[in-house]
Structures are given as C-alpha cells and as structure tokens.
Amino acid sequence: MAVYTEVAAEELDALLERYEIGELRSCKGIAEGVENSNFFLSTERAQFILTLYEKRVCPDDLPYFLGLMEHLAKNGVNCPTPVHDREGRVLQTVAGRPAAIVTFLAGYSLGKPLPAYCRELGAALAILHEAGLTFPLKRKNALSIAGWEKLFAAISGSADRLAPGMAQEIGAELEALRKDWPGYLPQGVIHADLFPDNVFFLEGRVSGLIDFYFACNDLLAYDLAICLNAWCFEADHSFNVTKARALFSGYSAVRRLEAEELAALPLLARGSAMRFLLTRLYDWFNTPQSAFVKRKDPMEYWRKLKFHQSVRTPSAYGF
Amino acid sequence: MAVYTEVAAEELDALLERYEIGELRSCKGIAEGVENSNFFLSTERAQFILTLYEKRVCPDDLPYFLGLMEHLAKNGVNCPTPVHDREGRVLQTVAGRPAAIVTFLAGYSLGKPLPAYCRELGAALAILHEAGLTFPLKRKNALSIAGWEKLFAAISGSADRLAPGMAQEIGAELEALRKDWPGYLPQGVIHADLFPDNVFFLEGRVSGLIDFYFACNDLLAYDLAICLNAWCFEADHSFNVTKARALFSGYSAVRRLEAEELAALPLLARGSAMRFLLTRLYDWFNTPQSAFVKRKDPMEYWRKLKFHQSVRTPSAYGF
Numbered sequence: 321m322a323v324y325t326e327v328a329a330e331e332l333d334a335l336l337e338r339y340e341i342g343e344l345r346s347c348k349g350i351a352e353g354v355e356n357s358n359f360f361l362s363t364e365r366a367q368f369i370l371t372l373y374e375k376r377v378c379p380d381d382l383p384y385f386l387g388l389m390e391h392l393a394k395n396g397v398n399c400p401t402p403v404h405d406r407e408g409r410v411l412q413t414v415a416g417r418p419a420a421i422v423t424f425l426a427g428y429s430l431g432k433p434l435p436a437y438c439r440e441l442g443a444a445l446a447i448l449h450e451a452g453l454t455f456p457l458k459r460k461n462a463l464s465i466a467g468w469e470k471l472f473a474a475i476s477g478s479a480d481r482l483a484p485g486m487a488q489e490i491g492a493e494l495e496a497l498r499k500d501w502p503g504y505l506p507q508g509v510i511h512a513d514l515f516p517d518n519v520f521f522l523e524g525r526v527s528g529l530i531d532f533y534f535a536c537n538d539l540l541a542y543d544l545a546i547c548l549n550a551w552c553f554e555a556d557h558s559f560n561v562t563k564a565r566a567l568f569s570g571y572s573a574v575r576r577l578e579a580e581e582l583a584a585l586p587l588l589a590r591g592s593a594m595r596f597l598l599t600r601l602y603d604w605f606n607t608p609q610s611a612f613v614k615r616k617d618p619m620e621y622w623r624k625l626k627f628h629q630s631v632r633t634p635s636a637y638g639f
Numbered sequence: 640m641a642v643y644t645e646v647a648a649e650e651l652d653a654l655l656e657r658y659e660i661g662e663l664r665s666c667k668g669i670a671e672g673v674e675n676s677n678f679f680l681s682t683e684r685a686q687f688i689l690t691l692y693e694k695r696v697c698p699d700d701l702p703y704f705l706g707l708m709e710h711l712a713k714n715g716v717n718c719p720t721p722v723h724d725r726e727g728r729v730l731q732t733v734a735g736r737p738a739a740i741v742t743f744l745a746g747y748s749l750g751k752p753l754p755a756y757c758r759e760l761g762a763a764l765a766i767l768h769e770a771g772l773t774f775p776l777k778r779k780n781a782l783s784i785a786g787w788e789k790l791f792a793a794i795s796g797s798a799d800r801l802a803p804g805m806a807q808e809i810g811a812e813l814e815a816l817r818k819d820w821p822g823y824l825p826q827g828v829i830h831a832d833l834f835p836d837n838v839f840f841l842e843g844r845v846s847g848l849i850d851f852y853f854a855c856n857d858l859l860a861y862d863l864a865i866c867l868n869a870w871c872f873e874a875d876h877s878f879n880v881t882k883a884r885a886l887f888s889g890y891s892a893v894r895r896l897e898a899e900e901l902a903a904l905p906l907l908a909r910g911s912a913m914r915f916l917l918t919r920l921y922d923w924f925n926t927p928q929s930a931f932v933k934r935k936d937p938m939e940y941w942r943k944l945k946f947h948q949s950v951r952t953p954s955a956y957g958f
Contacts, residue, residue, distance in 0.1 A: 328750025329840075345841065347747045348679060351668035360667060360679060362745070426681070428666045431647025521648075522664065 325357045325372050325415050332361075332370075335414055338405040339421065341365055355533055357417075360424070367424035369400060372417040377533055379418050384459045385532050386410050386420055388452070388509060393423075395451035398444075398528045400425060427520030427527030435566040438551050441519055442570025444526040445511070445547060449540045449575055452509025461512065461536040463595050465498055471598040478605045482618065490597070493625065497591050502539070502584040510543035511535055515550045541581035544571060545588035548637070549596065549624050557623050561638035568639050582634050589628040597621035644676045644691050644734050651680075651689075654733055657724040658740065660684055674852055676736075679743070686743035688719060691736040696852055698737050703778045704851050705729050705739055707771070707828060712742075714770035717763075717839075717847045719744060746839030746846030754885040757870050760838055761889025763845040764830070764866060768859045769894055771828025780831065780855040782914050784817055790917040797924045801937060809916070812944065816910050821858070821903040829862035830854055834869045860900040863890060864907035867956070868915065868943050876942050880957035887958050901953050908947040916940035 329347065336344050342363035350358045350369075357372040373382060386402045390410075393401040400422035402410040412419045430437060461467070472490055479486040511518075513534040520528040544567070552563040571577070600618035607615050631637070648666065655663050661682035669677045669688075676691040692701060705721045709729075712720040719741035721729040731738045749756060780786070791809055798805040830837075831853040839847040863886070871882040890896070919937035926934050950956070 326750075329747045330750055332747070344747065345745045346743075348667075349670035350679070351670060360669070424665075426664045428648050428651075428663065431645075431649055 325417060327415050331414060335412060340406060341403060368421050369424055370419060370421050372414055372419045381459060382411055382418055384457045385535060387457055388455055388535055389532055391455045392448060392451050397448050397451050400530060425520055425528030427522040429517045429519055430521055433516055433551060435562045437521060438563040439566040439570035440526045441547060441551060442567040443574050444529060445514060445543060446571045446574030448511060449508055455509055459536045461538040464538060465501060468494060468594055468598050471602050475601045475605055479601060493594060497594060500587055505539045505541055505581050505584060507537055508540050509535060510538045510540060514547050541584060542588045545585060545592040548589055549592050553624060559627060565638045585634045586628055586631040590625060593621050593625035593628055597625055644736060646734050654731060659725060660722060687740050688743055689740050691733055691738045700778060701730060701737055703776045704854060706776055707774055707854055708851055710774045711767060711770050716767050716770050719849060744839055744847030746841040748836045748838055749840055752835055752870060754881045756840060757882040758885040758889035759845045760866060760870060761886040762893050763848060764833060764862060765890045765893030767830060768827055774828055778855040780857040783857060784820060787813060787913055787917050790921050794920045794924055798920060812913060816913060819906055824858045824860055824900050824903060826856060827859050828854060829857045829859060833866050860903060861907045864904060864911040867908055868911050872943060878946060884957045904953045905947055905950040909944060912940050912944035912947055916944055
C-alpha cells in the first residue's frame, strides 16, 4: 500500500492534455494496491485513478487486465473503466512506467463485513464470472499448482522456522492437490484476489470491484473458494457458517453452481489456502522486518488450510 | 509519505455521525505528509482530509496547530480549516490516535516551480506572516539553535563518514550561528517547512498551503530563508537568482522587509541550511536503508550551506 513513484505535476498536465477529461484540479498519491503506484486525480469534470504499473506487473499482461476491466464494465460489473485518450489509447507511459487512467468508483471497503455483505459479494462475483465468459483474451494463472511448487521450492528450507514440520506437511498437501485437482470444472475469467479491501460498498450494496492485476483464466469455483477463505473466517480464526451460506446463496442466485463444483469446494478451498499460505511465506522470508510494507501473517492461512483438510463434504460449510 | 494506521470503515461511519458533513462516499489513504496518516474523505456534500497524528507530533502541540490553521484561514490564508463536530470539537480520537478532519484544498504541488511561482509563493508567505501576527498562542521552534546542537551531538560521530571533516566544520558553523544569530529581528508565526510539496497551485496561483506541523513562533525572515533554500536552487545545485528575486519581490509586495532583516539574510540562510542538513543527517544515520521511507540527501543542504557561507551581502542573492 504505497506510492513507489512520484509524478511531477508538469508531467501530469502533459498527460491530461492527451485526454478530453478536463484540467487537473488535484492529484494525490493513494495507499491502494500493493503492486502499483496509484494517484487520485480530480479534474473540472470528474474524478479518476491514475495507476503506474511497477515492476511486479508484467507489461505483456496489461492488455489483458485493461481489456478485461473495459469488457466487464460494459457487461454489468461495477469496476474501474480505462479511459481512452483522443487517439483511442488506454496505455500510456508516465515517469518511465506503463500507466493508465481509469474511472473512479465511489464506495469504500469494509473492515468487518457482515453476512449481508457476503451475500452481496457472492452475487457480484457471479456477475463477474458471467460477464467474463465473453472476454476473448486469455491469461494463465501464474499462481496455480505449478506456481505453488516453485514458491514451495523457494521457502521449503525456511518454513519449519515458523512451525516445526510445516515444510513436510506442505509438500504432502501439494502432492495431494496435484493428484486430485479438478481441472475438468467450468473455467472462465476469475478475479483471483477478491479480498475485502478490493470490494467497495455503498449503502449496503457492492459499489465496485477493484485491483484486477491477478485476474486470469481458471476454475470459476476456485474464485469462490478464495472468497470463502478471505471473507468467512473471523479474526479469532473461527469459520463463520452464516457468512459462508450468505456468500454461496448470493453467488447461486446469479450463477448456478454445478454439482461437481460444489463437491470440489473443500479441495478448492485447500488449494486457495495453499496459494495464500505460500505467497505469504515467501514474503515473510523475503521482506526485511524493517521494511515499511507490513508482512501478512502466513499462519492465518496455515490454520485455514488445516480447517479445510478436516472438511469432507461441502455440507461442513453450511450448505 | 505514508499511511501508518488503518481505519476501519465502521469507525469512519461512527466518526462522521458526530459531524454535519454528510454521509461517507469514499475514503482513501493518501501519501501526503511525512509525519502523519492522511485520508481523503468524500461525502455527499464535500471533500475533506482526515489526519491521524502519529507519534512524531506531540499531542500538546495540536491546539496550536489546529487553532493556527483556523485562525489563518479566517484571515486570508488558503489553508486547510479544521471542521467542528456538532459539539464544537475539532480534536477527535480515531484508531487510538488524536485526529482531525480539515477542509480539502484544490490544487497540486509543482515539481519544478518557475520563477513566476516563486513570486506567488513569496506573496503567500508574507500573507501568512501578516495573518499570524494576531494569533494568540505561542510555540517555541524546537528546531532552532538549541535543537541543532542536540542533533549535532547525536550525529557528530558519524558525519565524517559522508564527508571527511564535516563534523568539525558543522561544529564551527554552529558556534558562529550561535554567536551572531539575529534574535532581535521581527518575530511571528512561521510555517518553517514551506517546501514545494507543501504549496498547492492552480492556474498559476497559490491555491493552498498545507502541513503546519512545524509551525512555531520565530524570526519571520528565517521563514523566507527556508523558502530561499527550498525553492531557489536547481537540481544541479546551482542558485537561481531569478527565482530568488521573484520570491523576495512577491514577499515584499505584501510585507516590507526591514533593512536589518535584509542584512541578516545570508546568516539566516546558513541557519536554515544547517537545520535541514542536521535533520537529514540524523535521518540518514537512523533510518534503515531497507525502510520504505526514502531518505533525503543531506549533501544537498551541505552544498547550500557552503554557498551561503560564501555570500557576504544580500546583493549576492540578486537584490
């Protein structure tokens, strides 16, 4: 959550001259998004977000991300829409970085989402999945099983420092996930990172989904499993069945889950827990303690993984 | 430039209920101000900044800072005005920190201010000095000579690592400054940190001054010397006489500089260079290299100090 690159006002003025969005009134670096530098822009006409893509986003992926946001916005998803300049371009270069201006969304993310919000989220996720079906570009999920194995190789020597035996257990779990992974389930565009800070609410309704920079093509039900982990556990690590029911009921009201997807949910939830466990472990061992970026606790996802390992059927999730 | 503390939306809603400024539409942490956490708030009615005061601001000083902003805003200075809640209070507690909501100012700071902007800045500084004369509270400048000596004691053992002989030269300069410091000059409220990032412009005019958390009572001409250092040197360290002339001419058009103030400017400029040299040296040796906060280059102010030491009369500044 940071601004990694400063942009001089003079460069902003020059940038805005290429657009028909009015003259600059205000520009503030905002602490939103872990991967990029984001600025809140205000012109005479409207408000926008300017994003500078830093090194963790591959420039080759930008046409996918920006094209996807535009496609989704046109198809009923409340998400930032890239703004075209006078020549029709969306991608710019600002301060030596690839950059884009997108529309501003009202609303704000919730610290402690109530069950009613989980239902809203479920519906928004399903709308995203439906809208994504007609998006023509494809992007592989770099953080699926092959990616997990790479991350595991990088941290397997260190994991036991956090919990004795963790490395061996992760290795065994990865093997199980690889063996049983339900690659036959319905695929499509997934957000892949729909945590509460990427969902804006206004008056109890979802007003916007943001941060599509992990979006990719993968199993739709896996996206739901990511939300199950991110939205339905309490701060004390307990699993909130009411929230899980609300999430699924909101989702199912828009897109019917197939019986196979439902049956695979415990495994998908284990996979999702594994994905965030591994990236958090990697960051834990590779971010200096004195660095400003706050490291997220890997043990939170270790506990979630254990919980899902104990689940045999989706009925344990309350549905 | 960071957000040190997160505020849950639920806490923000509760905070806004105490005010008559409308319901929350958006809240974004912004990268503005080094010392505090700042949030851009948008309600149905207007835009605001919420500031949470972190440990580097002494809570006892907040009535001075907030009272000053209110006083200045009422007296012709474009600066954030603290918003009163329904009970008339300005100071709140948010996430365990002292906090205040202030009005939002349009405009943005310039990366490379042209001479015309220096003239505007000079006028804005003089207006601030005039408006401050009727402000009843007092605050000592913690970063004047006694403060410099404390900082020097903390870094004198390390300074030579940056430039051999630096410690001895700083010691000698501090003695000269102490001996000749012109404490008899006109005093009043000074901003004390009016760098380009604390001055907003809109269509060529100053639209706002921000960040009053170093403000104090001290020599008015010393504030001008701070601006001389902050605004009139180029990136290649050369001194821009045209900008200096513009700065002084803008200032003098509003508040006439006394002959004694003018004569003391070379010394005040050395003092101002010393103040920022010492705080930058302190931060340089006490901020881990891996920390996210970018350390500012002390050598920039070492060069400025040398420049002013070579100046015998204010005519060397071009006036």
